[in-house]
Amino acid sequence: MRENGSFLNDISRNLMKRLRLLMGEKMPPLERLNRLVEIVAKELRVDVCSCYLLQANETLELFASYGLKKEAVRKTKLNLEEGIIGEIAFQKKPIAVSDVWADPFFSYRPETGEDDFKSLMGVPLLKETRLLGVLAVQTKSNYLYSEEETELMENTAMIVSEFIASNEETFFTLKAQGPADDRIEARRLNAGLAIGQVFIHRQTRADGKLFATDPLKEIQAFHQALHTLQDDFEKLAAGTDVTQEQKTILQTYQMFLKDKGWVQKIIESIRSGLTACASVQRAGDEFCERMRRLNDDYLRERSYDFQDLTQQLLGRLSGEDWEQKNKELPEKAILAASSLGPAELLSYDKRKIKALVLENGSPTMHVAIVARSYNLPILAEIENVTTRLTPGETVIVDADNELLYLHPALDKIKEFQATLDKREKLLKEYAKLKGKPCVSKDGVKVQLNMNAGLASDIFALADGMAEEIGLYRTELPFMSAEQLPNVASQIEIYKKALKNAEGKPITFRTLDIGSDKVLPYVSHREEANPSMGWRSIRLTLDRRAILRQQLRAFIRAVDGGVLKVMFPMVSTVEEFKQAKQTLEIELQREKEKGGKLPSNIQVGTMVEVPSLLCQLDALLPLVDFISVGSNDLSQFLFAIDRSDPMIWERYDVLSPAMLKTLKFISDKADSYNVSCCLCGEMASRPLEAMALIALGFRKLSMNITALGAVKAMILSLNVKETAEYLNSQLNQPVPSLRERLRFFALDHNIVIS
Ligand code: PEP
Numbered sequence: 001m002r003e004n005g006s007f008l009n010d011i012s013r014n015l016m017k018r019l020r021l022l023m024g025e026k027m028p029p030l031e032r033l034n035r036l037v038e039i040v041a042k043e044l045r046v047d048v049c050s051c052y053l054l055q056a057n058e059t060l061e062l063f064a065s066y067g068l069k070k071e072a073v074r075k076t077k078l079n080l081e082e083g084i085i086g087e088i089a090f091q092k093k094p095i096a097v098s099d100v101w102a103d104p105f106f107s108y109r110p111e112t113g114e115d116d117f118k119s120l121m122g123v124p125l126l127k128e129t130r131l132l133g134v135l136a137v138q139t140k141s142n143y144l145y146s147e148e149e150t151e152l153m154e155n156t157a158m159i160v161s162e163f164i165a166s167n168e169e170t171f172f173t174l175k176a177q178g179p180a181d182d183r184i185e186a187r188r189l190n191a192g193l194a195i196g197q198v199f200i201h202r203q204t205r206a207d208g209k210l211f212a213t214d215p216l217k218e219i220q221a222f223h224q225a226l227h228t229l230q231d232d233f234e235k236l237a238a239g240t241d242v243t244q245e246q247k248t249i250l251q252t253y254q255m256f257l258k259d260k261g262w263v264q265k266i267i268e269s270i271r272s273g274l275t276a277c278a279s280v281q282r283a284g285d286e287f288c289e290r291m292r293r294l295n296d297d298y299l300r301e302r303s304y305d306f307q308d309l310t311q312q313l314l315g316r317l318s319g320e321d322w323e324q325k326n327k328e329l330p331e332k333a334i335l336a337a338s339s340l341g342p343a344e345l346l347s348y349d350k351r352k353i354k355a356l357v358l359e360n361g362s363p364t365m366h367v368a369i370v371a372r373s374y375n376l377p378i379l380a381e382i383e384n385v386t387t388r389l390t391p392g393e394t395v396i397v398d399a400d401n402e403l404l405y406l407h408p409a410l411d412k413i414k415e416f417q418a419t420l421d422k423r424e425k426l427l428k429e430y431a432k433l434k435g436k437p438c439v440s441k442d443g444v445k446v447q448l449n450m451n452a453g454l455a456s457d458i459f460a461l462a463d464g465m466a467e468e469i470g471l472y473r474t475e476l477p478f479m480s481a482e483q484l485p486n487v488a489s490q491i492e493i494y495k496k497a498l499k500n501a502e503g504k505p506i507t508f509r510t511l512d513i514g515s516d517k518v519l520p521y522v523s524h525r526e527e528a529n530p531s532m533g534w535r536s537i538r539l540t541l542d543r544r545a546i547l548r549q550q551l552r553a554f555i556r557a558v559d560g561g562v563l564k565v566m567f568p569m570v571s572t573v574e575e576f577k578q579a580k581q582t583l584e585i586e587l588q589r590e591k592e593k594g595g596k597l598p599s600n601i602q603v604g605t606m607v608e609v610p611s612l613l614c615q616l617d618a619l620l621p622l623v624d625f626i627s628v629g630s631n632d633l634s635q636f637l638f639a640i641d642r643s644d645p646m647i648w649e650r651y652d653v654l655s656p657a658m659l660k661t662l663k664f665i666s667d668k669a670d671s672y673n674v675s676c677c678l679c680g681e682m683a684s685r686p687l688e689a690m691a692l693i694a695l696g697f698r699k700l701s702m703n704i705t706a707l708g709a710v711k712a713m714i715l716s717l718n719v720k721e722t723a724e725y726l727n728s729q730l731n732q733p734v735p736s737l738r739e740r741l742r743f744f745a746l747d748h749n750i751v752i753s
């Protein structure tokens with residue numbers, strides 16, 4: 001190589017031209033691959049060009065080489081992470097070294113005759129995110145490859161990848177073995193159960209034509225597709241059933257489409273000879289890959305948005321027909337995708353979609369947010385989901401238990417169908433409880449509230465099951481925005497929530513960001529233990545403007561009505577005082593500006609950090625209410641990372657330790673006559689809710705889907721009797737009282753199912 005600037009452009013043009021000619025020639029795939037590595041080596045003026053392909057998901061096999069000994073081909077094999085080639089494959093990113101002999105990763109393979117070669121540069125061969133292999137070049141001299149040269153190799157790799165992927169049978173002789181079991185463990189992004197037929201969401205790829213003869217025509221086609229997509233997004237955003245969050249996501253997409261750097265990159269690529277489709281694909285893959293390599297969860301997730309956008313654009317370029325796709329969609333479709341963007345999900349007929357099963361995904365991905373607003377069960381982290389499932393086959397999505405059942409036997413289907421029917425029946429039963437007061441058999445009134453995180457979550461409150469929104473998590477719109485939402489847009493979001501609540505109070509919790517909820521526009525340093533790091537109230541007290549703006553937005557959104565504010569992750573009384581003082585400053589500011597002040601203000605705090613337990617005597621006189629965050633409280637009480645499934649089942653919230661802690665809080669609050677609620681996941685489970693009421697809690701805030709079951713439990717409960725029993729058990733030397741409580745409930749006809 002060793003060329004720069006315009007000379008490198010010439011090399012690139014020639015290389016592309018020769019590859020294009022090669023692809024047009026008729027010959028067997030293996031021969032084509034041999035010719036290909038030779039052309040690459042010669043055009044790039046290097047001594048070696050080799051292609052390693054990943055077999056059975058575990059071994060990188062030397063499949064073709066120009067420059068290495070012929071005997072090594074199909075013989076030399078490396079494990080993933082073995083040698084520099086293995087490292088490139090493992091990291092899925094290019095690596096260049098000027099002297100392999102000085103590199104600790106280097107794994108010498110004498111059969112290849114590589115003794116004389118010093119420099120090495122390799123790039124991954126990828127189809128979407130799937131690793132196909134590695135393309136590498138070597139030289140006899142110590143050579144340090146430039147960024148431009150690496151980029152040229154990446155462009156070449158894209159063409160090689162397309163060719164390899166379209167000849168899978170030839171190149172991948174060993175197939176990866178999936179687990180024999182027909183039950184796949186997955187990660188739940190939204191709970192629920194569904195039975196349906198698989199519909200594979202196929203990604204639109206720039207397959208086929210890579211090279212164009214008329215760049216001007218391609219540029220026109222690209223602009224046309226860009227405009228069509230912009231129009232389509234505008235129409236989607238203007239739809240009547242679109243939620244505020246969906247609108248925000250679509251607006252972000254429209255911004256992406258206007259990004260000059262991205263558009264320019266595509267146009268340049270078209271000018272270099274690629275088709276519009278291939279250029280869009282290349283730019284999309286490149287951006288996504290770069291974003292995925294970043295050590296930042298938020299940006300990694302946004303890479304799926306970019307992929308979504310690329311898909312949409314490719315779809316418009318290739319005349320993709322959504323109407324036809326929706327016609328082909330089974331009536332009860334389980335949508336399987338390696339990754340799926342919100343715009344794609346919005347393009348499907350949502351009446352037919354019953355669940356999502358994804359290869360990639362996390363709870364804060366945009367598509368998960370959109371899917372939750374449709375109440376779809378979602379399972380993620382299912383490796384090779386689109387190849388493991390067959391279109392049309394019946395599967396069971398048991399997102400409650402994080403399982404996907406393939407090829408279920410008829411009796412399994414019947415069993416799950418019965419559960420689904422039972423749930424439907426129960427929902428109808430619960431619906432009948434709506435008007436009834438929530439009072440136990442012995443006359444104890446319990447207030448049921450609901451948790452929400454999106455304005456759209458709140459509609460069901462109007463049905464009368466929940467009395468208030470006991471916890472409104474405000475993070476989501478902040479996480480899905482590109483920059484800090486300003487006061488006006490925050491007001492709009494909170495107003496919408498209040499409108500949906502139809503006069504019922506909402507307890508707004510100030511931002512609980514940090515930990516796993518990172519905002520791209522708030523700089524964060526690496527933290528070893530982010531859930532115990534710079535998060536939540538710690539962050540907003542340090543970045544006071546964020547807190548002040550949010551409090552201002554709350555004050556204005558309630559527009560003279562009741563304002564309930566709660567601060568998360570408070571560890572000291574001092575923190576609460578500072579937070580409350582900040583609210584007072586904002587109230588004063590509003591007054592001076594002549595704005596409307598809330599008719600009633602209630603300020604409280606979450607109790608979720610154990611240090612606060614020792615400060616309740618100082619804290620309780622200062623607050624109007626407290627709400628126990630049992631998710632975090634149990635995490636810190638047991639010193640157990642709540643996001644790590646390997647360990648979070650070790651300790652039970654129904655252990656005497658946790659229950660005694662909760663009783664201590666509830667008793668203390670009672671002694672100060674302060675309202676005490678519990679808003680963690682515990683409240684959503686009937687057995688746990690039973691224990692909480694027996695401990696003294698009279699307010700529980702839970703997921704909307706749990707309201708019916710918890711209310712049914714309360715209506716069948718004798719609080720006095722249960723409290724006596726539970727109190728008699730609290731000092732038992734056992735790790736959990738779960739089984740004892742379950743038997744107690746069964747013996748006393750308490751409805752805990
Ligand atoms: C909790 O910790 O219990 C809680 C409700 O807060 P979050 O789950 O949002 O951390």
Ligand code: MG
Pocket residue numbers: 568608629631632
């Ligand atoms: Mg919490």
